[in-house]
Amino acid sequence: MGINNKQITTQNETILLLGNYRPTLALAKQFKGEGYKVIAGLEGWEGGAQYSKYVDSIWDHPDTAKSPDAFLQALLSFCDEQKVSIVFPVAEEFVRLLAKNTEIREQLPPVVLVSPTLVEQCLDKFGMLSRCTKLDVPTAPYGTATSMPELEEVLAIIGYPAVIRPEASTVRINDKKAITVTSKEDLLAQLPVWPASQGMLICQAFASGLRHNAYFAAKDGKVFRFLHAKILRTDVPDGSGLAVEGITLDADPTLRRYTEALVADMNYTGIGCAQYLVDDETGAISFLEINARIAGNHCVPEATGLKLGQILVDLALNKSLDTTSITGKGGMRYAWFSGELMGIKIALLRKQLSAKQAVSSLYLAVVTALRADLHMTFSWQDPKPGIMALFRVVPSPARIIQRVCAPISNIFKKSFSKGTHQQ
Incomplete structure (x- = not known):
């Protein structure tokens, strides 16, 4: 493992971005513009930071899932060798790892994190749901299970349909963030045995509606930055995946009030993203979670002037925060085109979409x-990451020719073989 230098520039300070995901691109552009030398970790697949002109070099490090201890030791050495000034964990797996490893964190340069205590509180999904009950923040009936018998018992109490998700949001269940079951028979069809990778599953009664994100920054439990965004579609047909289309809205006072109540109760200092399900027809609201980190669609609050990345850096450097009150405006549409194409491709391969549905989905994606005002991985100023993301989805011309020609070649082979046999 080592560093792959793309472009060495002389900078006063170096920032290391951990997690090669969509927000890494927005952060790299921001910090490059501020004069930092930007290094990005290679682990991850969404962002394409290795192709960005705002990233000076890439660090190919040990896998955090397979070798967390090896990664942490490599991180210590790398920061020393490269004279890293700031470590910025972008993706959740890095946030989790550095939040819980106090001894390692204290040996590193300033680490850009919300308080590890807050990180742990937000990661405790059951604890957050209990907090909502205490504060009268609405959420669908819920329960937890650690075995199949417990799961069936909990679902019998809260009723069907229900949503089942892992306690840890980085873990998947049937390759999804969550699954929806409509009956006991459907449960056994989708989850015939307890998944070996799961310690605890959270079950909630199904709540209809679209996901709404409340991006915020707070100091001592008081919100001073806020943006309300609505996720219109995701990369999974059932709506449980990552956002591929959304729109910012003028801040809903009810969602803001609920977010402020949770933030105040936690005496929250830092940035975060509170998520809710909102039924457009009935107005019913159900709390989902708070992510105490940079969100996947980080470029959305940044485009509306919230400057959440800078707030986190200022906290890490013990600088006084600019607590100017800013509320992001509504009406900005955003999209993740390559993510949607990948979602269509996967759904088609898994037979979750028919060929006709896939064509309709492709048309909608285009x-x-x-019509989007903002793209998650593409910009005209830095086009290569977005273009390379498309190449990951679309087969190369040679591959397309091979797939088209293979059936024709087989027909000729069969015809030739048949003719030879008859002779």
Whole structure:
């Protein structure tokens, strides 16, 4: 493992971004513009930081999932060798790892994190749901299970349909963030045995509606930055995946009030993203979670002037925070085109979409991309990451020719073989 230098520039300070995901691109652009030398970790697949002109070099490090201890030791050495000034964990797996490893964290340069205590509180999904009950923040009936018998018992109490998700949001269940079951028979069809990778599953009664994100920054439990965004579609047909289309809204006072109540109760200092399900027809609201980190669609609050990345850095450097009150405006459409294409491709391969549905979805993806004001991984100023993301989805011309020609070649082979046999 080592560093792959793309472009060495002389900078006063170096910032290391951990997690090669969508927000890494927005952060790299921001910090490069501020004069930092930007290094990005290679682990991750969404962002394409290795292709960005705002990233000076890439660090290919040990896998955090397979070798967390090896990664942490490599991180210590790398920061020393490269004279890293700031460590910025972007993706959740890095936030989790550095939040719980106090001894390692104290040996590193300033680490850009919300308080590890707050990180742990937000990661405790059951604890957050209990907090909502205490504060009268609405959430669908819920329970937890650690075995199949417990799971069936909990679902019998809260009723069907229900949503089942892992306690840890970085873990998947059937390759999804969550699954929806409509009956006991459906449960056994989707989850015939307890998944070996799961310690605890959280079950909630199904709540209809679309996901709404409340991006915020707070100091001592008081919110001073806020943006309300609505996720219109995700990369999974059932709506449980990552956002591929959304729109910012004028801040809903009810969602803001609920977010402020939770933030105040936690005496929250830092940035975060509170998520809710909102039924457009009935107005019913159900709390989902708070992510105490940079969100996947980080470029959305940044485009509306919230400057959440800078707030986190100022906290890490013990600088006084700019607590100017800013509320992001509504009406900005955003899209993640390559993410949607990958979602369509996966759904088609898994037979979750028919060929006709896939064509309709592709058409909608193109229309969405053309009318979007903001793209998650593409910009005209730095186009290569977005272009390379498309290459990951679309087969190369040689591969397409091979797939088209293979059936024709087989027909000729069969015809030739048949003719030879008859002779």
